[in-house]
Amino acid sequence: MNLAWPLTLGALLFSIGVYGVLARRNAVLVLMSIELMLNAVNVNLVAFSTWIRETIAIGQIFALFVITIAAAEVGIGLAIVLLIFRNRETINIDEIDLLKW
Amino acid sequence: MPFVAPHIAWHGIAPELALVGGALVALLIDAVKPAVDRRFLAGLSLATIGLAAWFTFDLRDTRAVIMQGTLAVDGVALFGRLILLITAAMTILISYHYLSRRRIHRGEYYPLLLLATSGMTLLAASNDLLLSFLAIETLSLALYVMVGFARRDEKSQEGALKYFLLGAFSSAFLLYGIALTYGATGSTQLSVISKQAAVASVDERLMFVAVAMIAVGFAFKVAAVPFHMWSPDAYQGAPTSVTGFMAAGTKAAAFIGFFRVFLVAFGALQWDWRPVLWIVAVATMAVGSLLAIAQTDVKRMLAYSSIAHAGYVLIGLVAANRDGVSAALFYLLIYAVMVLGAFAAVIVSAPGGSERLSLAEWGGIGRRYPVFGGAMTLFLLALAGLPPTSGFTGKFLLFAAAIKAHENALVVAATITSVVAAFFYVRLIVLIWLQDPPPDDGHPGIGPTPALITSLGIAAAATIVFGVWPQSLIDLARNAISHGFVG
Amino acid sequence: MSETIVFLIAGPIALGSALFIIMSKNAVHSALWLILNLMALAVLFVDLDAQFLGVVQFIIYAGAIMVLFLFVIMLLGVTREELLGEAIPIQRVVSGILGVALAGTLVWILLNAYDESAFGSLAGANSAGNVQGLGRLLFSKYIFPFEVTSILLIVAAIGAMILARGRTEEESASEVERHSGEDVRL
Numbered sequence: 001m002n003l004a005w006p007l008t009l010g011a012l013l014f015s016i017g018v019y020g021v022l023a024r025r026n027a028v029l030v031l032m033s034i035e036l037m038l039n040a041v042n043v044n045l046v047a048f049s050t051w052i053r054e055t056i057a058i059g060q061i062f063a064l065f066v067i068t069i070a071a072a073e074v075g076i077g078l079a080i081v082l083l084i085f086r087n088r089e090t091i092n093i094d095e096i097d098l099l100k101w
Numbered sequence: 102m103p104f105v106a107p108h109i110a111w112h113g114i115a116p117e118l119a120l121v122g123g124a125l126v127a128l129l130i131d132a133v134k135p136a137v138d139r140r141f142l143a144g145l146s147l148a149t150i151g152l153a154a155w156f157t158f159d160l161r162d163t164r165a166v167i168m169q170g171t172l173a174v175d176g177v178a179l180f181g182r183l184i185l186l187i188t189a190a191m192t193i194l195i196s197y198h199y200l201s202r203r204r205i206h207r208g209e210y211y212p213l214l215l216l217a218t219s220g221m222t223l224l225a226a227s228n229d230l231l232l233s234f235l236a237i238e239t240l241s242l243a244l245y246v247m248v249g250f251a252r253r254d255e256k257s258q259e260g261a262l263k264y265f266l267l268g269a270f271s272s273a274f275l276l277y278g279i280a281l282t283y284g285a286t287g288s289t290q291l292s293v294i295s296k297q298a299a300v301a302s303v304d305e306r307l308m309f310v311a312v313a314m315i316a317v318g319f320a321f322k323v324a325a326v327p328f329h330m331w332s333p334d335a336y337q338g339a340p341t342s343v344t345g346f347m348a349a350g351t352k353a354a355a356f357i358g359f360f361r362v363f364l365v366a367f368g369a370l371q372w373d374w375r376p377v378l379w380i381v382a383v384a385t386m387a388v389g390s391l392l393a394i395a396q397t398d399v400k401r402m403l404a405y406s407s408i409a410h411a412g413y414v415l416i417g418l419v420a421a422n423r424d425g426v427s428a429a430l431f432y433l434l435i436y437a438v439m440v441l442g443a444f445a446a447v448i449v450s451a452p453g454g455s456e457r458l459s460l461a462e463w464g465g466i467g468r469r470y471p472v473f474g475g476a477m478t479l480f481l482l483a484l485a486g487l488p489p490t491s492g493f494t495g496k497f498l499l500f501a502a503a504i505k506a507h508e509n510a511l512v513v514a515a516t517i518t519s520v521v522a523a524f525f526y527v528r529l530i531v532l533i534w535l536q537d538p539p540p541d542d543g544h545p546g547i548g549p550t551p552a553l554i555t556s557l558g559i560a561a562a563a564t565i566v567f568g569v570w571p572q573s574l575i576d577l578a579r580n581a582i583s584h585g586f587v588g
Numbered sequence: 589m590s591e592t593i594v595f596l597i598a599g600p601i602a603l604g605s606a607l608f609i610i611m612s613k614n615a616v617h618s619a620l621w622l623i624l625n626l627m628a629l630a631v632l633f634v635d636l637d638a639q640f641l642g643v644v645q646f647i648i649y650a651g652a653i654m655v656l657f658l659f660v661i662m663l664l665g666v667t668r669e670e671l672l673g674e675a676i677p678i679q680r681v682v683s684g685i686l687g688v689a690l691a692g693t694l695v696w697i698l699l700n701a702y703d704e705s706a707f708g709s710l711a712g713a714n715s716a717g718n719v720q721g722l723g724r725l726l727f728s729k730y731i732f733p734f735e736v737t738s739i740l741l742i743v744a745a746i747g748a749m750i751l752a753r754g755r756t757e758e759e760s761a762s763e764v765e766r767h768s769g770e771d772v773r774l
Binding site: 125169249250 | 693694697698700701724727728729730731732733736737739740742743744746747749750751
C-alpha cells in the first residue's frame with residue numbers, strides 16, 4: 001500500500017468536514033462536521049506515524065491527544081447548544097442573530 | 102527494556118503549578134462551601150498570581166529547554182508570563198464588582214480564569230507543536246465558557262456559540278497543519294522542525310500548505326483578517342471583564358506562540374510566509390480601523406480596534422528580526438494594560454449592571470466626572486497611538502523594526518490606517534468632553550469602587566509612564582530576545 | 589497485501605458515510621452515519637498498525653462521544669426535520685466550491701509529495717507491544733503534555749457544568765430585577 005492513499009482519504013474527509021461546517025446551519029451538525037475534520041487529521045497522523053517508522057510512534061500519541069481534546073470540545077459545545085436551546089427553542093445558527101455576524 | 106522515569110524540572114513549571122494549584126484550591130473551597138465570600142476567592146486568586154509571578158522572577162537567569170524538549174524557558178517565555186500574569190491580576194480587579202452587579206458572581210469564575218491563564222503562559226513558552234495545541238485548547242475552552250458566563254443573557258450565549266464553533270473550526274485547521282508538518286519533518290518539536298525544514302528532501306509545497314494552515318489557526322486566535330469575524334460578536338456578548346481578558350491575554354499569548362512557532366520552526370521558510378503575512382497585516386489594520394468607524398457600541402468599537410492592533414503587532418512578525426520581536430513584546434504589554442484600562446472604564450461608566458454601551462451615552466461624561474473622563478481619554482489616546490502615551494512609543498518601535506527589515510511600504514500602510522483609526526478614538530473623546538451633559542435627573546452616574554479605581558489608576562499610570570519614560574521597559578523587552586529563542 | 593484489501597474496504601465506507609453525514613436532513617441519521625464513519629476509521633487504524641488507537645476510537649469516539657451527541661439530539665427533540673434549518677442555496681454552492689477546491693489542492697499536493705512512498709510497517713516500534721510502546725512514550729517523553737491534558741479536562745468539566753446547569757436562585761432573582769429595570773429605562 002502507498003502512503004498517498006490514506007493521506008488522500010484524510011484530505012477528502014477533511015474537505016467534507018469543511019463543507020459541512022460552512023453549509024449546514026444546525027449547530028449540532030456543524031459540531032459533527034468538526035469532529036469529522038478532527039478524525040481526518042487522525043488518519044493523517046496515524047498514516048504518517050506508520051510510514052515514518054520511528055522507534056517511537058509520535059503520530060499515534062498525537063492522535064490519542066486529539067481524541068481527548070475532541071471529547072472535551074464536544075462536552076463544552078453541546079453544553080452551549082443546550083443552553084441556547086433552553087432559551088430560544090432553536091439551534092439554527094442563522095436565527096441566532098442578536099449580534100450582527 | 103526497563104522504564105526510565107523522565108526528569109521533571111519542577112522549578113521551570115513552578116509558575117504553572119502555582120496557577121493550577123490555586124485554581125484547584127479555589128474550586129474545592131467553592132464546591133465545599135458555596136456561600137463563601139467571593140472576596141476570599143478573588144484574594145486567593147490574586148495571591149496565586151503573585152506566587153506565580155515570584156516563581157517567574159526566580160527563573161530570570163535560566164535559559165533551557167525542559168520537560169523533554171516540550172517547554173522553553175527563555176526571555177520571551179518569561180516576558181510572556183509577565184504580560185499574562187499582569188493581565189490576569191487586573192482582570193480580577195475589574196471582575197469582582199462587575200460580576201456582583203450583574204449577579205453572575207459564581208465562584209467558578211476564578212478557577213476558570215486561573216486555568217485559562219496557565220494555558221496562556223504554556224502557549225507562550227511551548228517548544229513543541231503538540232504542547233502549543235494543548236495550551237491553545239485549554240485557554241480556548243476556558244474562554245468559551247467565560248464568554249457564556251452570563252448564562253441568561255442571550256448576547257452572551259450567542260457570543261459563546263459563535264466563538265466556540267469558529268474556534269473549533271480553526272483549531273481543526275491548525276491541527277491539520279501540525280499533522281502535515283509532522284509528516285514532512287518527522288517531529289513536532291520546533292527546533293527539530295527547523296532543522297528538517299531546511300533539508301532539500303522536504304517537499305516545498307507540502308510545507309507551504311502546512312505553514313499556511315498553522316497560520317490560519319494562529320490568525321484566528323489573534324483575530325487577524327480574514328479570520329476576525331468571531332471577535333466583534335464574542336467581545337460584545339461576553340461579560341465586559343472577560344472581554345478585557347480576551348483582548349489583552351488571548352492576544353498576547355497567541356501572538357507569542359505565533360512568533361515562536363514561525364521564527365523558530367519555520368524561520369528557514371520565511372521567504373514563503375512573510376509576503377502572505379504582509380498582506381494579512383495590512384488587511385487587518387485596514388479592516389479593523391475602517392469598520393470601527395461604523396460602530397455605535399463601545400465594546401464592539403473596542404473589538405474592531407483590537408483587530409486593528411493585531412495588525413500592528415503582525416508588523417513585528419513580518420519584520421522577522423529581533424527588533425520586531427522586542428517591539429511586539431513591548432506592544433503586547435502596553436496594549437494589555439491600556440485595553441484593560443479602557444474596559445475598566447466601560448465597567449465604571451455606570452453604577453448598575455448595565456454599562457454605557459452606546460456611544461451616545463458617553464456624551465458629556467467628562468464634564469460631569471473630569472477624572473473619569475480624563476482616564477478614558479488617556480486610554481483612547483494610547484489606543485490611537487498619540488503621544489505622550491505608551492501607544493505612541495509602541496507603534497514607533499514596531500515601525501522602526503519594520504524599517505530596519507526594509508518593509509517601508511508596510512510602515513506607510515500602517516501610518517495611513519493609524520490616521521484613519523485616530524478618527525474614531527478622537528470622535529469619542531470629543532463626545533466625552535465637548536457635548537453638553539444630559540440633565541441631572543435620570544442620569545445614571547458612574548460606579549467607581551476601590552478595586553476598579555485601583556485598576557484604572559494602575560492602567561493610567563502605566564500608560565503615561567511608559568509613554569514618557571519608556572526606556573527601562575524597552576530594555577527589558579530587548580533583553581528578553583537578546584539571546585534569541587532557546588532551542 | 590492484506591492491508592491493502594482492508595484499506596480498500598474501510599476507506600470507501602469512511603468516505604461514503606462522511607458524505608451521508610453532511611447530506612442527511614435528519615440529525616439522528618447524521619449521527620448514525622458518523623458512528624459508521626468512526627468505526628470504519630477504527631478498522632483503518634488497526635490496519636495501519638495502531639491497534640490501541642483503533643480500540644480507543646471504537647470505545648471513546650464511536651461509543652461515548654456519539655452517545656453524548658445522540659443524547660443531546662434527543663433531548664432537544666430535533667428529530668423533527670423542520671427544526672434542522674437548511675442553508676440557503678447560494679451558501680451551499682459557495683461552500684461546495686470551497687470544499688472541492690480545498691480537497692483538490694490537498695490531494696494534488698499530497699499525491700505529488702508521497703506518490704512513491706510505499707508503506708513499511710511499525711513492526712519494529714510495536715515489537716514490545718503497541719500499548720506498551722505508547723505507554724512508555726506517554727509517561728516519558730510526553731509526560732508534560734499528558735499532564736497538561738488534565739488541566740484541559742478540568743476546564744471542560746467545570747465549563748460543561750456551569751453552562752448546562754439549570755437556573756440558580758441568584759439568577760432567578762436577577763431576572764426579576766433586570767426586567768423591572770428595563771421597564772424603568774423604557
